[in-house]
Amino acid sequence: MKKHVLIIHGWSDTSKSFYALAEFLRKNNYTTTELWLGDYISLDDDVRVADVGKKMGQVIDDMMEKAELPPLFDVIVHSTGGLVTREWLTSHYRGKAEACPMKRFIMLAPANYGSKLAATGKSMLGRIVKGYNNWFHTGQGILNDLELSSPYQWELAQRDMLIGPDSDDTARYYGEDKVWPFVIVGTHPYTSLLRQIVNEDGADGTVRVCAANLNTQGITIDFRESDIDKAVTCWQSRLDGFSIPLAVLPTRTHGSVIDPDRADKSNQDDIEETPEEKAQLGTFILEALACDAFDQYLKIQLEWQAFSEKTAERKENADYYHQYLQANFYVTDDQDQPVTDYFLEFFSNTNKQSDSANVYFHSSVIQGVHVNLQNAARRNIYFDRTDLVEGYYPLLPKRDKPILFLSISAAAPGKNISYFSNLKLGAEMQIPIHYEDESATRWFKRNSTHFVRIILPRQPGNKVFALTRFDKV
Secondary structure, eight states: OEEEEEEETTTOOGGGHHHHHHHHHHHHTTTTTTEEOOOOOOSSOOOOOOHHHHHHHHHHHHHTTTTTSSSSEEEEETTTTTHHHHHHHHHTTTGGGGGGGGGEEEESSOOOTTTTTTHHHHHHHHHHHTTTTTTOOHHHHHHHHHTOHHHHHHHHHHHHHHEOTOOOOOOOOOOSSBBBEEEEOOOOOOTTTTTGGGGOBBBBSBBHHHHOOEEEEEEEETTTTTSSSEEEEEEEEEESOOOOOOEEEEOOOGGGOOTTTTSSSSGGGOOOOOOHHHHHHHHHHHHHOOSSSSHHHHHHHHHHHHHHHHHHOTTTHHHHOOOEEEEEEEETTTSSOOOSSEEEEEESTTTOOOHHHHHHHHHHHHIEEEEEETTTTTEEEEEEEEHHHIIIIIOOOOOSSSSEEEEEEEESSSSSSEESSTTTEEEEEEEEESSSSSHHHOOTTOOEEEEEEEEEEEETOOOOOOOOOOOOO
């Protein structure tokens, strides 16, 4: 029986970009494999990821009914194709992942938790560059889903990776008798002059390593709780005690991660690499496709993790290879109304002293802040975790537990309502967010995305309601 592999492209791309990958598979003992190249609309403004995932399900169901696809097949995706396939899996097979025909789910530079470039794609520059031949459409619907800290990413993450505090849905999609995901991503920026304008450290020119990594964490910080130790609730993982394999390649960009042999001249990048480094991408892809037991899957996770740690140790252009993380914040009040006017700060002490450590943190550890264009209550902060551990913590005064505090200040929504206290129009609270000993908190993990839901208590002023005795009127 022939094995079948589906290859799904990303935003603004087509299946033509994957001819080189298909030829690579044919050359490497996959001559008896049926290769299918998917195509979907990504540049029309009325199409969202959920639309593509729904149509993907209809097409696959039809092909399976006609016996054109077998009961089990593998899927290789690139970039936005990861979101599309996760959407198909969690909506078409909601609560019944065991019935999904996809077994091995190999993601090449997936935008699992967004891309910084999505906001650029929605700008006038994006419409000129990408929409020139498409009536200046750039795929507004999909770009909204791709934007950092988008509502869609929050919802999808709580569908297949995390169980929020208020959720009673405990379905699992990844595991021994379910789907086996693999993530492979580069961490080398683009080298061509024009493309260099979109580069950032810890990314492949388009997608951050921490945004590609499917492993994630979530917490709720509820400032209605007076006991700070009880204010933080960790979300439950939908993974049953294992992690999804992640391989971080030092010589691959977002374009070349789909071309193991660098057969396409546009994917050669002029990046110096050894023959072993050049072969590594193909080795990982073939290893994932050949995985036929869950014990082997768990072994691959450990081996890829060790490989990724070596990538982070590279000294030349070290900032490329630092381990970064991002945190998506969503702030609401206790009536579930978005709080859009707030400010987050990070400090080593409750007095918020402007010492050298705090200056270093805000100048070197924080790499970028993005306010989501759809909802300003949602924000993304990008951190250099290597500089946090190796630069920030050594600057702190010697004490038992070096701690990083998060403080939030929020402007009142009006003269009658404030947050935290009814005596102030603006108020602030702070809470410990990370300890140097990460094993104690399991937080601020390397190469990963964190979801932080913050709830602020609304406090009505004294004039909002009053009672007066009639005989005092």
